[in-house]
Amino acid sequence: MMRRHLNTIYVTSDNAWLRKDGANVVVEVEGAERGRAPLHMIEGIICFGRPGASPALMAACAETGIALSFLTPQGKFLARVEGPRTGNVLLRRTQYRAADDPARSVPIVRGIVTAKAANQRTVLRRALRDHGESMATGARAALEAAEARLSHIARRAALAEDIDTVRGHEGDAAQLYFGTFDAMIQRDRDAFVFRGRSRRPPLDRINALLSFLYAMLGHDCRSALEGVGFDPQVGLLHADRPGRASLALDLMEELRPVMADRLALTLVNRGQVKAGDFRTDEGGAVSLTDDGRKAVLVAWQERKKRELRHPFLGEEMALGLVPHIQALLLSRHLRGDIDGYPPFVWK
Template sequence: MKKLLNTMYVTTEGANLRKDGENIVAEIDGTERSRVPLHMVSSVVVFGAIFVTPPLMAALASAGITLTFLDRNGRFQARLEGPVSGNVLLRRAQYRVSDQSKDIVRSFLIGKISNQRAVLRRALRDYGSDYSIQERDRLETVTNRLGYIIRRVEYSDSTIDLLRGSEGEAAALYFSVFDYLIRSPDKTMRWTGRSRRPPRDRVNAILSFLYTLLTHDCRSALESIGLDPAVGFLHRDRPGRPSLALDLMEELRPVLADRLALSLINRRQLCSKDFISQDGGAVLMTDDCRRTVLIAWQDRKRAEKQHAFLDEKVPFGLVPYIQAQMLARHIRGDIDAYPPWFWK
């Protein structure tokens, strides 16, 4: 089993990262603030204007540690990595099946919609008595409708475009009741609908940030297995887009990202003061807010859950790696189908 290593996040603009022996040293205003051994790190992610010395870049590349640059709001800018370790035979097989991937798309969607449904069912279980009759009825209606869509995806001989349509229908239903899952009394922490680039409210700002982190982990997992993260099945190919990483994250984000965002809000770890509203309508996270989310994200990745296919407990942080491994095994023909990851 692959060892779960840490991702090092650097959020303080003006920080300096350098190599000292076999360590990564973070300095602010010439004062050392952190020292992390290279062998304990799987990747380094920096936000905003942070200086990384060339010797450290070389050391990271040599050790197979990816260095990712994001802007201060979490938008991807660049990625530095060493020699590509992709398995050429596996990638050839991936390219061959990429245009005939209906079964893989179906598995991704069954996992995603099942996990969306599980999130709603957990809310009904935990907060059912707090809901009004109308809210409870609406949640039950949506969970039942999602169950129908799962069966339709699983048993119908739909084209990939029709499967994508089912995914869009399920997402619209799921997010139509997402505000019911927010139990915080803070009226500024409400959900009014999905908005991106830029996010238009505080909940969207949290979700977009978590989705960026999850995409990074999925891309790293695919590359470690030898798959090409740019050639997807559910998401159409587009220059510069890690389509397969976006495919892989679909079944994971209801649990790893959405539920974490809800927990941070409902436990009142995040509130209105943690965000900045700009004149154009964009809502940005403060530095303290990002740090709070990153700490919670790392803690979440260490939590364990039973993996139905492997029949053993694994940390959430290893799930992208395991699912990438399952996808590679299916593409090679070692297993008959790609087994989705289910949260129950």
Template sequence: MRHLLNTLFVTSEDIYLTLDGENIVANRDKTVIARYPLHTLSGIISFSYPGASPALMGACAQRGIALSFCTPRGRFLARVTGEANGNVLLRRAQYRAADDPNQSCRIARTMIFGKIHNGRWSVERTRRDHALRVDAERLKVVSDQMKALLPQILQAGDLEQLRGLEGVAANAYFGGFEEMILGDRDTFAFDKRSRRPPLNPTNALLSFVYSLLSYDCAAALESVGLDSYVGFLHRDRPGRSSLALDLMEELRPCVADRFVLTLINNRILKEEDFVRQDNGGVFLRDDARRTVLKRWQERKKETLTHPYLGEKIPWGLVTYLQALLLARYLREDLDAYPPFLWK
């Protein structure tokens, strides 16, 4: 079983990362600020513009440590990768499946089925646990709409039809998302999903956490030997990790959305944790981003029983195990890809 290691988040904008033996060194104005052993890390995400030394990038590539660079606002810039991992036959199988519309649809619809199932279960969980604090009837309507779409998704004959059904489900889900917000509803009011830029604090949180989840999915896919840039639902686009976006679909409601709801409902973040720009965009402040990253790491250490494998694992390994199951399906060790169905 793979061990869950740490991810190092570099949130200060003026940090330059270097290598010293088997340690990563954080420098500010040529002064050493901190040191971290490489063997304890599975990934590094830098929100700093200075970047990292070529020696460190090479060491990360050799050791399979995912090193990603983002803007201070969290927009993805680049990721360091070394030689392709795994059997070349696995990637050839992945490329053949991606080039086959029927095979792509077969894989994508199981992922979207998982997404809608998990989103509906999240709605039902709120109805059950907070019946006296929410509009239970409104959430029941949302749940019923999503339930009705599940058999249609399994019968979808092509990717365009599948995208249409997923869009209908997403509209229903986000149409009731505000009802699951139990914290400060004035600050975290939510009417619809908005991106580039996010237009309110809830959307700012969702966008930032989705970015974190996509990094984890890309690293997991590469670690099992798959090409994170060649997807099935999300088609090829230069610079986009399409397969990582595919994999994270089924994990959005139970991993990312529930995490965001926890931050809001437990009043961990407040209005002053966000900055509002003249163009209407809303973003996390630096201190708030550190709080989110700390809680994200803590969340990944919590355990659950994997619904397909029946093993007790940390949440942080879910992306890796789903990537492994996808690889096994592409190798024809499994009859179908089993999506993560949250219970």
């Protein structure tokens, strides 16, 4: 059965209060109602900063499977409200066994990393298609060389026989891809210079934008896995670590180029986010301003509504459904319903 693409509510006002009114969630700011939505139309509520929520609303979200999450203004995960532990215990037991069995986990991880490298290659191809004629000769040549090299890495990852080798190919692809990321930035290059990934904290505007989008994608991937019945903490590619949703990170890998990286480039190259949408603190950490965050969230929601044809199912669907479909396909594979896990390869 095809899942409906439901809405996510993003609450960005520090002094907001969320409450339940009948079958609706209501957002109030300083006592005035700012919006309401039926609970059955919502799959997640994400609060940035310090909004509060009534116990009745938190209970309703827990009972109906709505993910109510609290993040810092920069998108760092703080906490989420959960009801009694649900999910499919048989699926989780199968997941744990697969995580401990290289014969089962390596083919899945190979597919994830191969798809990620292929999707990174597609980001480069689209940049060359859209901006290749206006690029400097050296930048265009670097992107073309990186595109060919990513194809080679994807082929090698598809043949790897152990997890460490697959992780090595993933690292090579990331180094190559982000090494050419700056060449794909075509607008306001002085403000949006990119010299490589910096995460905790982001040290430039592009890194701040990527980290924020990855936080949004991570929320969606975790919710997708929990919706199917997985334990998001136990991964196959990412090692277990207390407090880390390793399986959600696994699911994110093939989707980062499609859902986040391409959107970040589009936002900058179309001037939808500008230098003034970011702030730098005394320690050098860069983050989005309130207005910048709102602009990115609007674009993120619009991006998730875009229709595409799923490469394995052959069905048209909203991009926002893809994490849920991939989680479902992974569960079907682990249950033995399909022979292998079909990763998402972007065309």
